[in-house]
Amino acid sequence: MPRLRAVADRFGAPLSFLCVLALWETSCRLRWVSPVLLSAPSRIVASLASLMGSGALTGDLAATASALLLSLAIALAAGGALGVGMGLSQPTFRLIHPYLVSLNAIPKVALMPVLVLWFGLGLPPKVFLGAFMGSFPIAMAAYGGVRSLESDLLMMARSFGAGRMMILREVVLPGLLPHVLPALRVAANYALVGVLIVEFFAADRGLGYRIIVYSSNFQTEAFFALLLLVAAMGLACASTVGFLERRLVRWPGEERA
Amino acid sequence: MSLVIRDLSVRRGDLAVIDRLDLEIAPGEFVALTGPSGCGKSTLLNAIAGLVPLAGGAIEAERGSLGCVFQRPMLLPWRTVLDNAAFGLECRGASVDDARSRARTFLEKVGLGRFTGYFPNELSEGMKQRLTVARAFLVEPRLVLMDEPFSSLDETARRELQDLVLDLWAKSKCTVLFVSHYLEELVYLADRVIVLGPRPTTVVKTVPVQLRRPRGIGNEGMLGLMESVQRCR
Numbered sequence A: 001m002p003r004l005r006a007v008a009d010r011f012g013a014p015l016s017f018l019c020v021l022a023l024w025e026t027s028c029r030l031r032w033v034s035p036v037l038l039s040a041p042s043r044i045v046a047s048l049a050s051l052m053g054s055g056a057l058t059g060d061l062a063a064t065a066s067a068l069l070l071s072l073a074i075a076l077a078a079g080g081a082l083g084v085g086m087g088l089s090q091p092t093f094r095l096i097h098p099y100l101v102s103l104n105a106i107p108k109v110a111l112m113p114v115l116v117l118w119f120g121l122g123l124p125p126k127v128f129l130g131a132f133m134g135s136f137p138i139a140m141a142a143y144g145g146v147r148s149l150e151s152d153l154l155m156m157a158r159s160f161g162a163g164r165m166m167i168l169r170e171v172v173l174p175g176l177l178p179h180v181l182p183a184l185r186v187a188a189n190y191a192l193v194g195v196l197i198v199e200f201f202a203a204d205r206g207l208g209y210r211i212i213v214y215s216s217n218f219q220t221e222a223f224f225a226l227l228l229l230v231a232a233m234g235l236a237c238a239s240t241v242g243f244l245e246r247r248l249v250r251w252p253g254e255e256r257a
Numbered sequence B: 001m002s003l004v005i006r007d008l009s010v011r012r013g014d015l016a017v018i019d020r021l022d023l024e025i026a027p028g029e030f031v032a033l034t035g036p037s038g039c040g041k042s043t044l045l046n047a048i049a050g051l052v053p054l055a056g057g058a059i060e061a062e063r064g065s066l067g068c069v070f071q072r073p074m075l076l077p078w079r080t081v082l083d084n085a086a087f088g089l090e091c092r093g094a095s096v097d098d099a100r101s102r103a104r105t106f107l108e109k110v111g112l113g114r115f116t117g118y119f120p121n122e123l124s125e126g127m128k129q130r131l132t133v134a135r136a137f138l139v140e141p142r143l144v145l146m147d148e149p150f151s152s153l154d155e156t157a158r159r160e161l162q163d164l165v166l167d168l169w170a171k172s173k174c175t176v177l178f179v180s181h182y183l184e185e186l187v188y189l190a191d192r193v194i195v196l197g198p199r200p201t202t203v204v205k206t207v208p209v210q211l212r213r214p215r216g217i218g219n220e221g222m223l224g225l226m227e228s229v230q231r232c233r
């Protein structure tokens, strides 16, 4: 039945999603689960709408978003520089790579006490942890990108007398884009987790902070509304990077991740 | 002299690749270079291009720009045909607009005018090498180094590109140093064939090719010369 197959392919996923939503809604409405534990989807959306509408979340949203963007910018610069450095020089790689791997292996939550000690509260510790967590995937991708860059291309450029800036701008960076942009997607997720962790434990504003407040007050609907907001933030990052990829990496023969 | 190499030695790591090589090339001369595989032909070209350090001796090249064509096309996959052709000019400091407009005119002349908007991955191997030849000659080089540029092409494409190179060379009056394994190609193109010995390499023999152009494949003189190059390889 190829017809049925096509229909299932097209509508299967949205249909099953609707089913899950319906089941969830029903079980909450009929009180199969306690409203303290789980809120109905309709109530979550309504709660999110009213929270956003009242402006109650504006400050928190701004705090988290600015920390996230700042983290990502720093992760891109620092991770990119580390990765390119490691890729261009094997001694640098041997020097830096062990630190990167062992630092990345630390469970980040364990850093919380010392982060507060070093940076206090507010923006700095969030940006530190976000950038710290975001740098790793970017550094590794930039490293891989430089290594896979044909050294012949560098040679060709030098044979025409290209200077360092020309080589960096016209050969190295475009060659890195298809590697670094997919990593940026991952890095955005990591950085968001980093920012939220700090907001959970050591902040007086931000979506993470709000999540903790609502959940400890058993404001379940608002809590889930915030989860939805955070998920939307992650999605927004991913689709922004996807947009960049489509705009910047569009020569034929380059497989997109 | 356009290029004078005196007592040149080059090492790659622990390996002595070129050993006390002497070579003089006159301005406007077309010199072909051949020798056993792995003897150091590419290393010699790279040394002339300043891409590898010298272990001894000296290379003096006429002032002016250099055009290189390598065995593989070495095109930038994110640049179009037009922008790849313009790359050499940009490297030499031309503005992007200027480089592009000169590249466009030149691509027209070498038969790539219809493909300026294509990307390298959309071209045949022959077209790719045609583009790299254009890129090299666009910088108005005094010296062109070509390292087995057509060895991976089929017969027809190779013939066409050989004639293109001869044409561009004759018009620009530049000096060409052309590495090849193909006897026929060596004798078809060059004013002089230089045979290198096994590694560590040096010049073993020079065979002047005093045949009028255009040369034909069946030309008797060519066959004789091909034999004499073959004998000392």
Ligand SMILES: Nc1ncnc2c1ncn2[C@@H]1O[C@H](COP(=O)(O)OP(=O)(O)OP(=O)(O)O)[C@@H](O)[C@H]1O
Residues within 6 Å of the ligand: B012, B013, B015, B017, B036, B037, B038, B039, B040, B041, B042, B043, B044, B199
């Ligand atoms: N970057 C490098 N590092 C170490 N050794 C090298 C390097 N490049 C070349 N060599 C060595 O130098 C020698 C000469 O290499 P080269 O590529 O110049 O030879 P070739 O004459 O061009 O050979 P072919 O005919 O196969 O192109 C080879 O033994 C090669 O292994």
Ligand SMILES: [Mg+2]
Residues within 6 Å of the ligand: B041, B042, B043, B147
């Ligand atoms: Mg070679």
